[in-house]
Amino acid sequence: xxxxxxxxxxxxxxxxxxxxxxxxxxxxxxxxxxxxxxxxxxxxxxxxxxxxxxxxxxxxxxxxxxxxxxxxxxxxxxxxxxxxxxxxxxxxxxxxxxxxxxxxxxxxxxxxxxxxxxxxxxxxxxxxxxxxxxxxxxxxxxxxxxxxxxxxxxxxxxxxxxxxxxxxxxxxxxxxxxxxxxxxxxxxxxxxxxxxxxxxxxxxxxxxxxxxxxxxxxxxxxxxxxxxxxxxxxxxxxxxxxxxxxxxxxxxxxxxxxxxxxxxxxxxxxxxxxxxxxxxxxxxxxxxxxxxxxxxxxxxxxxxxxxxxxxxxxxx
Amino acid sequence: xxxxxxxxxxxxxxxxxxxxxxxxxxxxxxxxxxxxxxxxxxxxxxxxxxxxxxxxxxxxxxxxxxxxxxxxxxxxxxxxxxxxxxxxxxxxxxxxxxxxxxxxxxxxxxxxxxxxxxxxxxxxxxxxxxxxxxxxxxxxxxxxxxxxxxxxxxxxxxxxxxxxxxxxxxxxxxxxxxxxxxxxxxxxxxxxxxxxxxxxxxxxxxxxxxxxxxxxxxxxxxxxxxxxxxxxxxxxxxxxxxxxxxxxxxxxxxxxxxxxxxxxxxxxxxxxxxxxxxxxxxxxxxxxxxxxxxxxxxxxxxxxxxxxxxxxxxxxxxxxxxxxxxxxxxxxxxxxxxxxxxxxxxxxxxxxxxxxxxxxxxxxxxxxxxxxxxxxxxxxxxxxxxxxxxxxxxxxxxxxxxxxxxxxxxxxxxxxxxxxxxxxxxxxxxxxxxxx
Numbered sequence: 166x167x168x169x170x171x172x173x174x175x176x177x178x179x180x181x182x183x184x185x186x187x188x189x190x191x192x193x194x195x196x197x198x199x200x201x202x203x204x205x206x207x208x209x210x211x212x213x214x215x216x217x218x219x220x221x222x223x224x225x226x227x228x229x230x231x232x233x234x235x236x237x238x239x240x241x242x243x244x245x246x247x248x249x250x251x252x253x254x255x256x257x258x259x260x261x262x263x264x265x266x267x268x269x270x271x272x273x274x275x276x277x278x279x280x281x282x283x284x285x286x287x288x289x290x291x292x293x294x295x296x297x298x299x300x301x302x303x304x305x306x307x308x309x310x311x312x313x314x315x316x317x318x319x320x321x322x323x324x325x326x327x328x329x330x331x332x333x334x335x336x337x338x339x340x341x342x343x344x345x346x347x348x349x350x351x352x353x354x355x356x357x358x359x360x361x362x363x364x365x366x367x368x369x370x371x372x373x374x375x376x377x378x379x380x381x382x383x384x385x386x387x388x389x390x391x392x393x394x395x396x397x398x399x400x401x402x403x404x405x406x407x408x409x410x411x412x413x414x415x416x417x418x419x420x421x422x423x424x425x426x427x428x429x430x431x432x433x434x435x436x437x438x439x440x441x442x443x444x445x446x447x448x449x450x451x452x453x454x455x456x457x458x459x460x461x462x463x464x465x466x467x468x469x470x471x472x473x474x475x476x477x478x479x480x481x
Numbered sequence: 482x483x484x485x486x487x488x489x490x491x492x493x494x495x496x497x498x499x500x501x502x503x504x505x506x507x508x509x510x511x512x513x514x515x516x517x518x519x520x521x522x523x524x525x526x527x528x529x530x531x532x533x534x535x536x537x538x539x540x541x542x543x544x545x546x547x548x549x550x551x552x553x554x555x556x557x558x559x560x561x562x563x564x565x566x567x568x569x570x571x572x573x574x575x576x577x578x579x580x581x582x583x584x585x586x587x588x589x590x591x592x593x594x595x596x597x598x599x600x601x602x603x604x605x606x607x608x609x610x611x612x613x614x615x616x617x618x619x620x621x622x623x624x625x626x627x628x629x630x631x632x633x634x635x636x637x638x639x640x641x642x643x644x645x646x647x648x649x650x651x652x653x654x655x656x657x658x659x660x661x662x663x664x665x666x667x668x669x670x671x672x673x674x675x676x677x678x679x680x681x682x683x684x685x686x687x688x689x690x691x692x693x694x695x696x697x698x699x700x701x702x703x704x705x706x707x708x709x710x711x712x713x714x715x716x717x718x719x720x721x722x723x724x725x726x727x728x729x730x731x732x733x734x735x736x737x738x739x740x741x742x743x744x745x746x747x748x749x750x751x752x753x754x755x756x757x758x759x760x761x762x763x764x765x766x767x768x769x770x771x772x773x774x775x776x777x778x779x780x781x782x783x784x785x786x787x788x789x790x791x792x793x794x795x796x797x798x799x800x801x802x803x804x805x806x807x808x809x810x811x812x813x814x815x816x817x818x819x820x821x822x823x824x825x826x827x828x829x830x831x832x833x834x835x836x837x838x839x840x841x842x843x844x845x846x847x848x849x850x851x852x853x854x855x856x857x858x859x860x861x862x863x864x865x866x867x868x869x870x871x872x873x874x875x876x877x878x879x880x881x882x883x884x885x886x887x888x889x890x891x892x893x894x895x896x897x898x899x900x901x902x903x904x905x906x907x908x909x910x911x912x913x914x915x916x917x
Contacts, residue, residue, distance in 0.1 A: 166688060169611050173692070177699055189702075193694035200569050202684035212687035219688070 171223040178227065182301050183366050183402055187229045188273050194237065195266040206245055206253040213238050228367050228404040233269050235474055240265035276399045277302065279451035281309045286454065289317045292359040296321055297348065298377035299328040300364020302397045308339045319343035320358060322351055324379050348379055351386065361387050365398045368464060369408040372442040381438035388444045395447045403464055405471035489523050489783035496780060497826055501868065508769035511776025518783035532782025533775050536644045536739040542766050543742035544634055547724065548590050549765025550749050551717035553757050557598045558704045565606065565700055570693025573680040576617060579603055580669050583621045584628030588635045589725065592625040592872035600876055602700060604883045609696040610689065614885050616679060619895050620672050622876040623864050627668065627903060630860040631661045633728065633738060638828040638859045643738065645832040646852045650728035650738060656853050660910040664903040671899060713756040720749040781829045794837030804845055805915045808854045812911060815858025816904055820865035828859050847915050857907040864900040867892040
């Protein structure tokens with residue numbers, strides 16, 4: 166079961182990004198709780214514990230999803246505590262349980278709105294912005310800035326064609342002018358670029374961002390060139406557990422054939438990159454725009470809050 | 482026996498053998514056989530041309546074009562995913578709904594297209610749930626063949642029979658709805674009965690329910706992320722409905738089915754010219770299949786010219802004085818042969834045989850049942866083995882591509898008994914028609 170959850174969540178994250186994975190899992194959880202035919206709330210709670218165990222052990226782990234499943238668990242526990250009766254039939258509490266997931270879904274979309282509000286402080290008038298990953302948050306930010314009347318140009322650093330095409334589709338839909346350049350040719354137009362926008366999967370306790378593959382090389386290059394680097398990430402995506410370095414990157418090895426010669430070779434593909442917080446100038450969350458010191462403080466705060474939540478759930 | 486009688490038959494069976502063992506593409510083999518028939522003087526070039534049933538070829542081409550254009554609109558995938566959502570991830574509901582939708586799609590689209598639309602979604606869903614996708618793939622393959630047996634346009638063999646016997650679209654439905662409908666229900670029943678463990682509800686297991694709902698949402702974005710154009714979908718559905726209405730009102734309109742089909746395909750191509758280029762629409766037409774048909778018609782024309790098929794029809798009619806027994810010969814003979822040989826080739830040969838039998842049995846009130854026996858036998862028998870029908874081959878290829886290979890014996894182990902269930906239903910139906 167763990168393997169199947171890992172696989173399907175990994176595929177969704179790769180295609181849609183972490184925010185949409187979170188919304189998708191929450192929506193699926195709401196539908197499941199709606200159609201669940203368990204006898205008692207306690208029964209649903211014990212099954213939810215198994216799901217929490219699975220989400221805590223997927224490879225990679227998705228902080229925002231873990232955070233939300235904990236929140237649902239806590240809500241159900243609260244519902245039980247409020248109801249003094251000895252038996253708690255699931256059907257009579259179903260509405261309240263489903264509503265708790267609905268409110269988390271509402272929060273998930275409001276988080277994005279809060280980040281967008283924060284970005285309105287950015288001045289990008291006349292600037293050339295480099296983007297690379299297919300972060301929906303970055304796309305939404307660009308759309309918001311355009312709607313606010315700022316005129317700017319986008320350079321899309323080309324990566325996996327599917328992801329680049331998705332960026333192109335969204336930029337076209339938002340009527341934002343753009344050009345595309347292969348990521349390995351960026352050094353030729355470094356001077357034209359004024360700032361770089363990136364999304365991230367998470368921020369780990371080692372203060373590394375987990376990002377799309379190829380992003381690390383671009384950030385390193387533009388960090389050296391002293392171009393401002395912005396990462397957009399809601400604090401709910403922070404990985405609020407002690408991280409091991411080797412986590413979050415999976416390597417795939419494929420054997421490829423030369424198109425015209427009888428040559429076979431091994432080709433490596435990696436799932437993600439890790440970028441140290443020190444290479445990033447600004448992190449924009451729903452709580453504001455932070456430099457590296459500020460974001461460390463925010464991370465520690467969230468880490469403690471999460472620890473408290475886990476202790477509360479476990480009744481410690 | 483004279484050499485002129487044997488050679489066209491040898492050429493025909495040699496061609497069928499080469500096709501069965503996939504030595505060369507079937508279009509090349511059939512055209513090669515046709516050319517040989519002409520070069521050896523069994524048919525003149527003019528006779529060869531007139532042996533080709535262009536009505537069948539035009540109808541096949543038209544339906545392929547119509548289906549390709551409508552498929553591009555995304556409507557069928559959209560409908561599939563919407564149906565998956567309705568099932569709430571319940572494996573039993575998925576199996577029943579997908580069995581029915583496969584049969585329904587197959588009745589009006591070609592079986593291979595149906596399999597290509599339906600199978601990937603179910604593989605993804607069942608595999609994601611950690612269940613072996615093979616049983617459901619097999620079920621869908623069987624359903625696509627059985628559903629295809631319902632209408633004139635559902636299976637290439639029916640198009641050949643319909644054109645040759647001048648049977649209308651409505652006549653197919655009226656005469657076949659009972660055996661086809663009963664076979665569909667029986668096969669669903671057998672599947673649920675023997676696979677209950679595989680299909681048991683998941684509503685009490687929150688983990689599986691959640692995984693299932695995540696997979697449904699994933700399928701929704703995967704299959705529905707193409708930008709669906711409402712006008713394109715409306716145009717496709719309207720023209721399909723119009724064409725089917727044309728088929729249903731064929732007698733009143735006084736038009737042959739191939740003209741109705743071609744009109745529908747051209748109308749859709751013209752009104753959707755901005756949505757899909759005609760080159761892309763024509764790419765969806767399986768030209769090699771059409772050339773295969775043309776070659777086959779010429780080869781059968783060569784055999785017919787020798788008078789052998791007339792002899793066969795006389796032999797069958799004289800083999801029994803009981804009409805019911807003759808119908809059973811046709812039904813079961815067609816089924817057994819269609820399990821191992823291409824049923825299109827077989828039906829093409831059988832058309833002149835049945836015509837000969839019809840003239841010999843003139844006066845028999847149920848003589849038309851010979852055509853229905855041929856139609857049912859060829860399609861239901863084709864279900865029995867992996868090589869019996871194109872949908873079987875394509876379905877198993879798709880399964881292999883998704884890491885669930887289905888071998889000859891594995892296929893037969895499940896499909897043969899279920900094909901027999903359908904065959905017994907058809908037997909009972911035809912005997913009922915003869916006796917009551």
